[in-house]
Amino acid sequence: MPKRAALPPGLIVRTGKLVWNTMWHTMMSQMAPRSKSGDYVRPESSFRSREIFPKAGRYRLIVGMSCPWAHRTLVTRALKGLEDAIALTIVYPSTDEGRWLFDAPADLPFADCRSLPDFYSSASPGYKGRATVPVLWDSVANTIVNNESAEIIELLNSEFEELATGPDLYSDSLKQDIDALNQKIYATVNNGVYKCGFAQTQAAYDQAVTELFATLDELDEILVTNRYLCGNALTLADVRLFTTLIRFDVAYHGIFKCNRRRISDYPQLSGYLADIYQLPGIAQTCDINAVKRDYFGNLFPLNPGGIVPIGPGWDSLKQPHERAAIARSKPAQSKPAQSKPA
Template sequence: MAETSEADSQGSYVNPGGEFSRDQRYIATRITEDGRDGYPVEPGRYRLVVSRACPWASRAVIVRRLLGLEDALSMGITGPTHDKRSWTFDLDPGGVDPVLGIERIQDAYFARFPGYERGITVPAIVDTTTGQVVTNDYAPMTIDLSTQWRAHHRPGAPDLYPQALRAEIDEVNKGVFTDVNNGVYKCGFAGSQRAYDASYRRLFARLDELSARLAGQRYLVGDTITEADIRLFTTLVRFDAVYHGHFKCNRSKLTEMPVLWAYARDLFMTPGFGDTVDFDHIKRHYYEVHRDINPTGIVPLGPDLSGWLTPHGREALGGRPFGDGTPPGPVRPDETVPPEHTPLGS
């Protein structure tokens, strides 16, 4: 029997043909007020499955917390690493999710789609009454939490997708996704110098554009936190820890881009953002899983995280983080990030 290498068991990510192309074929089922796809909003019925390592899942974690949906939508947290089959619930006793009763999120996918051949990803929402995945379509998922789950928002929940600003938010999100959120992956998983160079230039051109935009306003769209800020934040918070070195996005560190660094710290210190970030999980995922980029699986000890808690001065630009609403309360004890995985323990 041939010996299986670590890279084989983890899967491969680099596109040897050149430019990395993300598989965008997600399960497009939506959970809505009217249940038009067969899945009406019902508190307690669904479970959001995430990894704190994943930037796409982190969007849902932040939105759920800001809106106060903890009682309506439970959350299962996988470990920071996975093999080519799927994410596993190795943080839970016995390696089994206590609500879903499964060891791997792939079990919920196969329960609905036997032999499912597309990406088994997080975030995913699972119907606890059937054990079947409902959706893993992360982009509309957070929009729906804002617009379809309103009856279950906490008192004082912010409006993260205000009607009057949706067109502008969508436009900003489009550029951020193409060149930043996905752009760092296009750099990291490029299989040719030409593909890497092009992605690198687009990434930093967009970051420079965003920096200019944010030099005179506290948030990306309007004077409050919106969906646009959440989507940019989840990439920025990973930038120095993984993207700068691991993905070769090394023109500048985040800490060397003054406006974006202050903006990211402002959000990090806003309740609902930094208190959901687990730097240990982030680093372990990228450096341990992407063995075709980092064959040894060695996880770097740096960078120094203490700077995330230094004053940012963005209050001088005005703005009201939660608009007419209020900050979320303390993190639930069972969802608290271990202090040693945060700047507090650095």
């Protein structure tokens, strides 16, 4: 048989790059809208009501277990002791449709909804935005109350007082400190990890990764003297940081290239993470298999082979930590970070 002439390697590489880059940028802009300079820009949430009629069984949270924004609401629900008062529906990502799917929609009003986008359109006909988790659903008014995690956790903290057993996580005396920290942590850490992972230019990645680790370094410093970010009491600022930190070594370090250091390399942040993980009810809100499966298995443009890496696990979070000693030995100090624009 005559041998067929091999294609020149240069041609294969150039064609492969052209096809892949075109596909990659198209898929990335679907998954992660970006600015002209290639920075990831998270879309605004659409449902922003703050009207709550606190009654056990009236409200339901819809969450995906891998999502750090939804996880904030689960952690707050647990810290406030609202598990029995506020129901839960878990959705799962479809592997090839880029949307959340219901496993058993029967406990929701639109029983024929298979996916979260269907649910959003049934709840709000004509809705054109993204169908994101978390969702706070009002089963009496049959409406989506709010789909912005930052606001849902404030509502869970303050509007369910008659039903809640947990402490105030956003007290008036700490509000200013909490807000200042939140602003910086949102821009550079919570959303910062996504800015690293979804960057479409080297410059956008370089900036995001530099800001991310600058903030982590600063937070580690604060935690030398403070058990929690604002002192000895846990607040919503900790809730918001926790759900990013717990995914960091397992997912963001690899898939989002946040790899200057791991959280387990930070002397304070590592113990702080274990401290919060070990608080009553919190470990039950954490699902490492969902985190690995969804980040590595479902963000196709970032991991086309879908291979899920073996490590690391969360065993270190179950080990004893010394954080309580900080509260005993030192007066609480609040050191709000200087806020910078995103």
